[in-house]
Amino acid sequence: MENFARLLKESWALVEEDRERLSGHFYARLFLLDPALRQLFPVQMSGQGDRILEAIVTATQTVDDPESFDEYLRALGRDHRKYHVDTTHYETMGVALLDALRSTAGDGWNLEYDQAWREAYQAITAKMLAGADADENPPFWHAEVLTHERHGADTAVLTVRALQHELPWRAGQYVSLEVPRHHPRVWRTYSVANAPNDDNVLEFHVRTPEGAGWVSGALVRRTRPGDLLRLAAPMGSMTLDTESTRDILCVAGGVGLAPVKALVEELTKVNRTRWVHVFYGARRPEDLYALPALQELVETYPWLSVTPACSEDPDFDGELGDISEVVTRYGPWTSHDCYVSGSARMVRATLRALAEDEVPPQHIRYDTFGNV
Secondary structure, X not given: OHHHHHHXXXXXXXXXXXXXXXXXXXXXXXXXXXXXXXXXXXXXXXXXXXXXXXXXXXXXXXXXXXXXXXXXXXXXXXXXXXXXXOHHHHHHHHHHHHHHHHHHHHHHOOHHHHHHHHHXXXXXHHHHHHHHHHOOOOOOEEEEEEEEEEXXXXXXXXXXXXXXXXXXXXXXXXXXXXXXXXXXXXXXXXXXXXXXXXXXXEEEEEEOOOOOOHHHHHHHHHOOOOXXXXXXXXXXXXXXXXXXXXXXXXXXXXXXXXXXXXXXXXXXXXXXXXXXXXXXEEOOHHHOOOHHHHHHHHHHOOOEEEXXXXXXXXXXXXXXXXXXXXXXXXXXXXXXXXXXXXXXXXXXXXXXXXXXXXXXXXXXXXXXXXXX
């Protein structure tokens, strides 16, 4: 297994810096092999390749961790049911993938790498298909938008009700979401911002980057109560360790508050003994859109504390600086379960701070929103 994992990582290093070319070759070959597959993808392909390649890379990099490998791939297989992908499609994708890898890697590719990827892909698809076959839920849920609130120019909080079946999720998980009226066959992941409930209602916090984010832009600017969305099966492991007795640290940046809010809601139902510390950061005070609701919870639950911070407003009446820096002022956190959610940059900075604080990696769970 160690040699197998080494071959996969070595060979990926040959193509890692040329993902655009790899993606382009993969799709060109895929649609040449089976033109009918084109209808499974959105009209505009921008961004789709990165997501599929990211899934493949994550899978190949976890082959030396069988438990994570199995759990991740089964969840991925359940999620891919929304694309109506079947066994023959996976076989065609495997041929296209190997062809793209060989072409992109060039002279550095060898037979050992080729065989390692063949075996890895077979293992990947077998577990994904097993996960899909074992799922008794529908490929996706239709959901009606109940409420839609704007917070500034680029952020919205909306609630939706899943219609045809109960949608089972755990606090801290995320789902893929499609806005078929505006961008059919384009899916984007969003964390659910509330704990499970009997009404089958899910809350989402959405921020759209300026000049980008098709699905997010539609959700923030064009979605209205009564519109229909589609939700895929829940995924993610940033969930509560119900057997732990450790106190809890939650660090959230911007709309990264969504899964943290869900975790806090879950804790209001079950927590009696664990102190929960939430650090909530943004660039400007107006971006702390959910602070009033959090402060109401603090007044009700004595085990909860919330520390807001701003990084670009020196007049803010609270902590100043990046949230990753603010957290270090209140440590140490070595005896806590830690949850981190926000932009990729914010999450990386917070993980570094927790590592310097010598928090055990197994006590840290995190989720990222975007690439900045």
